[in-house]
Amino acid sequence: MSSSEAPLTGADRIAAAGFEDARVRTVRVRVEKLEALTHAESVGIEIERSR
């Protein structure tokens, strides 16, 4: 990633890494934080990206 690019979220970066293989058409990434809330198992996000 070039330094001129705006920073992406963690999930977006993982999705972008998936697309480095030209055969990948769609990527779904789920990122969960396991210690974000004291009384919850996790919080998180899921994204889907297509070329």
Added chain:
Amino acid sequence: MSKIETPRFASAVSGIRHVFIRNLELPAHIGVYRQEEGRTQPVRINVDLATDEIADAQDMLENVVDYHVIEKRIRAIIAEGHVRLAETLAERIAAACFEDQRVRTVRVRVEKLAALTHAESVGIEIERTR
């Protein structure tokens, strides 16, 4: 713990980002029976939000739906006092999630963990869309 079937909200085509809180366990005043009055019992809450996707969130919190805000609203709702039905709790949580304009669909599951002696939980799940 039972496996939660997670909705597949995330969608590239529809521009949906899925934000969730998994297995938030809190004490709550809830129930219709006499033995449920005047005391708390554990509830487990799962929230799934279909939110408007931003192609580039720029790693900035204000560009995404903040689960801390959602959790605070859930705690505030529970702190309001006794509710008779898990359905009521779920509806209030869903309504609170819609305060963020980027939320399109909410799925809320409320489980009571001590309601039946020989069951892990009883509960309800609702889904609401704007």
